[in-house]
Amino acid sequence: xxxxxxxxxxxxxxxxxxxxxxxxxxxxxxxxxxxxxxxxxxxxxxxxxxxxxxxxxxxxxxxxxxxxxxxxxxxxxxxxxxxxxxxxxxxxxxxxxxxxxxxxxxxxxxxxxxxxxxxxxxxxxxxxxxxxxxxxxxxxxxxxxxxxxxxxxxxxxxxxxxxxxxxxxxxxxxxxxxxxxxxxxxxxxxxxxxxxxxxxxxxxxxxxxxxxxxxxxxxxxxxxxxxxxxxxxxxxxxxxxxxxxxxxxxxxxxxxxxx
Numbered sequence: 251x252x253x254x255x256x257x258x259x260x261x262x263x264x265x266x267x268x269x270x271x272x273x274x275x276x277x278x279x280x281x282x283x284x285x286x287x288x289x290x291x292x293x294x295x296x297x298x299x300x301x302x303x304x305x306x307x308x309x310x311x312x313x314x315x316x317x318x319x320x321x322x323x324x325x326x327x328x329x330x331x332x333x334x335x336x337x338x339x340x341x342x343x344x345x346x347x348x349x350x351x352x353x354x355x356x357x358x359x360x361x362x363x364x365x366x367x368x369x370x371x372x373x374x375x376x377x378x379x380x381x382x383x384x385x386x387x388x389x390x391x392x393x394x395x396x397x398x399x400x401x402x403x404x405x406x407x408x409x410x411x412x413x414x415x416x417x418x419x420x421x422x423x424x425x426x427x428x429x430x431x432x433x434x435x436x437x438x439x440x441x442x443x444x445x446x447x448x449x450x451x452x453x454x455x456x457x458x459x460x461x462x463x464x465x466x467x468x469x470x471x472x473x474x475x476x477x478x479x480x481x482x483x484x485x486x487x488x489x490x491x492x493x494x495x496x497x498x499x500x501x502x503x504x505x506x507x508x509x
Contacts, residue, residue, distance in 0.1 A: 257312040262499040263295060264484060265305040266332075266385075270345050271508025276302035277342040280482070283331045283473070290330070293322040302337075306330070308494050323491040327374065327423055329451070333473075334363070334480035347507040348391070358406050358455065358465055359398035363391065363480035365504055366452075372423040374485040375500055382501050385482065390507040398467045399481070401474035402450065404443040408434045413459035416441050421466070422452040423485050445469055452483075480504075 365385035369376030416434035419427035434441035
């Protein structure tokens with residue numbers, strides 16, 4: 251609890267913006283998922299939509315010695331998940347080039363766009379340039395940002411004449427994938443994915459055979475039944491507390507190419 255001698259204020263924790271051809275767009279709306287709402291409450295964070303973007307602010311206080319502190323700091327790597335919904339679909343498609351050439355039609359589950367702020371080593375904000383971080387895997391949103399969203403338990407077809415195994419890996423925010431149990435072994439055409447006690451989140455499926463292939467999937471029983479256009483995940487670790495106090499905050503960018 252705060253006492254009457256403490257001066258409470260809010261600083262921007264991070265901001266997200268969506269652009270089409272470099273121009274801000276209001277085609278989207280965002281909302282934190284239920285787990286993120288709980289996490290934000292635990293850290294006294296506020297979510298504020300701004301047009302087609304949003305910001306998250308965090309409480310800071312001046313203690314009796316007039317030193318600024320974060321009252322509910324991030325202690326370990328923490329995930330914030332936001333659903334990105336598309337409003338006016340015809341207007342958006344008339345403006346944006348989604349660069350879907352080469353999309354894999356054999357994709358497992360429902361296709362979504364997925365963005366996060368992790369670099370290749372699993373470090374939050376490690377690829378930031380200045381105070382801005384492009385969340386797409388390439389310079390502009392493309393097929394490289396397409397994932398699949400599936401429920402906690404999911405079965406899918408595998409051609410046993412081409413593949414001997416489909417392996418499951420736990421990914422993000424790890425420096426390298428961690429192999430879990432297989433989801434398919436030779437002799438059956440059905441691969442059976444299950445979280446098996448693992449937390450919902452990002453996983454990778456890797457087909458062993460010809461042609462070799464892999465696919466990133468997001469497994470979550472709630473999100474699989476929820477309509478949305480894209481998923482945005484912002485990971486923060488304890489270094490975020492210093493940035494919050496000293497600024498400036500990072501702005502995350504999702505840049506779509508214009509037609």
